[in-house]
Amino acid sequence: MDIAIPIYDRFAALDAVGPYEVLSRVPGAKVTFLAEQPGPVKTETRMLTLVAEASLADLPSPEVIVVPGGFGNRELLEASGLVDWIRSAHETSTWTTSVCTGSLLLAAAGVLDGVDATTHWLARDELRALGALPAEERVVERGKVITAAGVSAGIDMALTLVARLTSDEVAQAIQLGIEYDPEPPFESGSPSKAPGEIVELVTTAAKQYA
Amino acid sequence: MDIAIPIYDRFAALDAVGPYEVLSRVPGAKVTFLAEQPGPVKTETRMLTLVAEASLADLPSPEVIVVPGGFGNRELLEASGLVDWIRSAHETSTWTTSVCTGSLLLAAAGVLDGVDATTHWLARDELRALGALPAEERVVERGKVITAAGVSAGIDMALTLVARLTSDEVAQAIQLGIEYDPEPPFESGSPSKAPGEIVELVTTAAKQYA
Numbered sequence: 001m002d003i004a005i006p007i008y009d010r011f012a013a014l015d016a017v018g019p020y021e022v023l024s025r026v027p028g029a030k031v032t033f034l035a036e037q038p039g040p041v042k043t044e045t046r047m048l049t050l051v052a053e054a055s056l057a058d059l060p061s062p063e064v065i066v067v068p069g070g071f072g073n074r075e076l077l078e079a080s081g082l083v084d085w086i087r088s089a090h091e092t093s094t095w096t097t098s099v100c101t102g103s104l105l106l107a108a109a110g111v112l113d114g115v116d117a118t119t120h121w122l123a124r125d126e127l128r129a130l131g132a133l134p135a136e137e138r139v140v141e142r143g144k145v146i147t148a149a150g151v152s153a154g155i156d157m158a159l160t161l162v163a164r165l166t167s168d169e170v171a172q173a174i175q176l177g178i179e180y181d182p183e184p185p186f187e188s189g190s191p192s193k194a195p196g197e198i199v200e201l202v203t204t205a206a207k208q209y210a
Numbered sequence: 211m212d213i214a215i216p217i218y219d220r221f222a223a224l225d226a227v228g229p230y231e232v233l234s235r236v237p238g239a240k241v242t243f244l245a246e247q248p249g250p251v252k253t254e255t256r257m258l259t260l261v262a263e264a265s266l267a268d269l270p271s272p273e274v275i276v277v278p279g280g281f282g283n284r285e286l287l288e289a290s291g292l293v294d295w296i297r298s299a300h301e302t303s304t305w306t307t308s309v310c311t312g313s314l315l316l317a318a319a320g321v322l323d324g325v326d327a328t329t330h331w332l333a334r335d336e337l338r339a340l341g342a343l344p345a346e347e348r349v350v351e352r353g354k355v356i357t358a359a360g361v362s363a364g365i366d367m368a369l370t371l372v373a374r375l376t377s378d379e380v381a382q383a384i385q386l387g388i389e390y391d392p393e394p395p396f397e398s399g400s401p402s403k404a405p406g407e408i409v410e411l412v413t414t415a416a417k418q419y420a
């Protein structure tokens with residue numbers, strides 16, 4: 001089973017590597033990091049480089065697509081090889097999924113027209129402007145499309161996806177294998193829980209990356 | 211502030227990238243992936259390659275050390291450049307931390323002699339054999355040493371570390387920035403919660419990597 005994770009300059013590292021760590025443990029799965037061209041790709045916070053093993057053209061029809069988010073994708077929305085690839089690969093995929101603002105790329109490819117979907121909480125208006133119906137759940141499954149909220153939500157999404165691809169037992173085993181029994185040190189992981197001044201701080205800070 | 215993440219063949223991707231995503235967002239932090247030699251380093255499940263930007267020798271005294279786990283570290287415990295580097299860097303570090311079986315490397319370097327520490331739940335006996343006192347908490351802080359449980363626990367650890375390095379407000383902002391409001395799809399993230407047959411399945415499966 002081919003699972004493709006397409007990456008691009010300034011994608012968010014954890015958006016891709018959270019699902020990777022889960023999906024690469026599925027028996028029989030082959031996970032491939034793709035980019036426009038094979039080679040090194042820098043992450044959003046610029047201090048880590050991942051290697052794309054293949055080009056988008058090398059893997060046109062993977063069974064599973066996982067599109068990570070990151071501020072670098074805004075310049076790809078209008079017209080790009082990545083959006084074209086998503087549009088085409090979605091025609092034959094078994095599952096098309098995204099993490100964080102990866103859903104903006106799915107929407108730009110027409111995958112989310114009139115479809116409930118989620119994204120990073122700061123990007124809900126952008127998602128709506130691209131034709132999707134922003135939902136507040138952390139993981140939104142509609143037909144063969146699964147979208148996840150910001151960054152870390154890719155881990156929850158990937159475990160759900162494993163259950164669909166295989167069985168609850170395999171998903172539970174992988175969850176135990178990565179000891180995913182989270183204990184966030186603060187109650188600040190969503191805008192509905194975080195103190196108002198923290199929400200403001202992050203909203204302002206995000207502008208430096210945009 | 212220099213934060214070093216030393217990696218090695220067959221380290222676990224999420225062990226390193228979870229903390230990276232958190233720590234690279236700390237104002238003024240410079241996170242560097244190090245290896246014996248700079249260049250590509252393959253992760254535990256063999257389908258992803260990260261790039262080490264510098265050699266261990268290039269950064270002998272970072273303020274913060276984050277050592278990821280992974281099955282590849284077993285052959286480094288007896289004698290290795292990495293263990294020597296940890297022993298020496300720990301003398302001047304402000305914080306010395308590990309994720310998952312990264313604590314085995316800390317222990318091999320003498321950092322955990324008679325110290326409470328945690329690791330992946332499957333590696334507690336190995337940790338004890340190296341002189342540490344295995345604890346069951348997800349994140350264990352003793353003086354300047356913080357150890358985290360398996361793989362995904364590095365995210366919890368890194369957020370705790372950010373609070374120590376800066377303030378609770380910055381840690382909360384980063385937690386909100388990565389939307390870390392986890393909703394694991396199953397109650398199977400620790401051996402005390404997972405069904406007995408799942409614990410057995412993972413214990414058996416782990417042997418293929420060892």
